[in-house]
Amino acid sequence: MMNKEDTKNQMIQAVETVRKTNPMAGSITNTVTVNFVANAQLAVGGSAAMVYLPDEGEFLAKVGGATYINVGTLLPIYEQTLPHVAKVLHDTGKPWVLDPVAVGIGSLRTNLLRKFKEYKPIVIRGNASEIIALAGLWGMEGGTDISNVRGVDSTDSVRTAKAAAVALARWTGGAVAVSGKTDLITDGSVMAYSHGGSHFMEKITGAGCSLGGVVTVYATAASPFIAALTATAVYNLAGTRAENKADGPGSFQIQFLDELYKATASDIANNPFEMEEVNL
């Protein structure tokens, strides 16, 4: 199993490489939180660009170091754009990150997410309910059917998504990050638990979406597991620090962006986490 010190060193390297190289991470993401996604990506040192059209998505997929696909607010054109871009990413071996927001709502969302199975996103990030439902949609262990989703919020706890996360990670050969009180990150053989964050993260829209965007930035410079763990760590760290200064969810969001920007590589790597081997 990967050593914890090695892991920390790789996290430090991911953070520093991103700050040094300002890598381009294109996104096709929802309209609700698109601004926050971009600002979070910039705050950690990445460069952001968002598009909707098929050929524009293909362009970003090819020039970017990694690409983010978040299915939050589907528009009709996504029916053409998303499978096309996901295929380009897969065929060119480019890393991409999937946030299966609100899996289970509507037929287009279900069809798109089903198709993504073959295009293998290297990181999948979601809350427990989304990870369990996606595993169900992909016919995997730990999954359940998608008929009990309520919306964008999780009704399951992170630990219940463990088997689903491992199954998804083993299928893609990448990593899965499950967001919750304690966050779980796995590559199918190692399981990390990352601590911190803030209760305010459920009181602002886009904490999850923008985490997916930041995972994508780190995925330009690190393995899927390290990218997911590093992004989760900086989110937990910045969340804890921002809560200490915030007077409510409005000021929390502002402080949070500031703390994303100010967090040092060493602070991020030393944000509390544990690792264990997967016994499934």
Place this chain on the structure above:
Amino acid sequence: MMNKEDTKNQMIQAVETVRKTNPMAGSITNTVTVNFVANAQLAVGGSAAMVYLPDEGEFLAKVGGATYINVGTLLPIYEQTLPHVAKVLHDTGKPWVLDPVAVGIGSLRTNLLRKFKEYKPIVIRGNASEIIALAGLWGMEGGTDISNVRGVDSTDSVRTAKAAAVALARWTGGAVAVSGKTDLITDGSVMAYSHGGSHFMEKITGAGCSLGGVVTVYATAASPFIAALTATAVYNLAGTRAENKADGPGSFQIQFLDELYKATASDIANNPFEMEEVNL
């Protein structure tokens, strides 16, 4: 007529029920202020989800406690989505809130807003010009034709919208909230005037849109009149408090979200308002 103390008690109950139950209030709303709408809904204790496609809107209409339709920035798909979702809401007896932003601009907007007459939103929220123009479009007393709109800003004062607001509320059997210096809320038989707010609310985009979103959250837990009055009260309270701490419109918006979050049920119910019987 409803007693003022009873009214306050119902407002307190609405605020507390929302904070306890975190009700889902789906929205189909504009891209300019969608993030602020969601953050305001979360700040008062609701849960937010935004979509564009017909079957996704139908899903949210059915699982949500209430639904918000704001016609701010129409996209082509809205031609299918909005009448479909409004019909589902009407046929299933689910409460929904309409913000007829910029009524009078463009043919699709006019057609959609005309159709909504039969689907009876239980709260209509707008500025005076929008309420007067919608009443005109629906062929009601107090309305004028829609040809003199300038954009999204009101050119009429709240009091001039009184007859239109009463006529609309009587038609829908719900309530109408007219935003302005003093806000007017009516269910067709009672008229309430709510005070407070801030001059900065016209210096940020989305004060009105997000108020509609918050009305929708309270509409999951209270009558249309109480939902509209409670949302208006917390907006006026948070506006006044935020202005005291703000140094400009940027910091005002942040403080405003914090104050929405911090306002107690009792503070909200005790924000100044008067009630009178409608004599029209």
Place this chain on the structure above:
Amino acid sequence: MMNKEDTKNQMIQAVETVRKTNPMAGSITNTVTVNFVANAQLAVGGSAAMVYLPDEGEFLAKVGGATYINVGTLLPIYEQTLPHVAKVLHDTGKPWVLDPVAVGIGSLRTNLLRKFKEYKPIVIRGNASEIIALAGLWGMEGGTDISNVRGVDSTDSVRTAKAAAVALARWTGGAVAVSGKTDLITDGSVMAYSHGGSHFMEKITGAGCSLGGVVTVYATAASPFIAALTATAVYNLAGTRAENKADGPGSFQIQFLDELYKATASDIANNPFEMEEVNL
């Protein structure tokens, strides 16, 4: 050549006229930064409205004092909306401002930007790479082909865009603003260099987009050159002031909006700039 004192007096007049008349400046702009564009326009004293549909764009073009077209995140409907609205603006002699964001990405963007040559935006605002690429697309001096764009960030310095900016300004009969460390504004015969700003402006999304929106607000009340110079000056001033108070990019953006709102006409006119005659 225009005298520097005359220039300052015209800047002061532009700022004061806008604050006094609250002019309507409609926009068709991207979904990433649309909220920031609107809030910046409101902060300087304008009124904002955003649309996507052809007849709604035509409406805003006709009732607004000036219109902003930013091609950041194209949607399919833009293929109909943008040429139609640009033609209406041109045919009615109404001023409009173009931000050719990410020129070079995708075929629709290229086709739209090529068409805009005949509709002559009175101000074009972009980073150096975008200005050079647009001049190339329009077959003008100083331009290069569009195949070397990376995304939304500039890979060229402002000074390298000088010839392109002059050529574009001479063609439109308006002005061109090139954003960078030192900003360049030209009407084809005079060249102004505006100083200030902040390194944080590259760490938030929408500094450029919202500058285009604010240019549009001033274009309702001043010549293209004065509008571009005034907007650039208030951005540089507010950027410098906001950086002094900010703790990171989150708080910078909030302070920036506050400073846009608080800047006096005289402060704006006295923000450092130089002027010289164009010798090309």
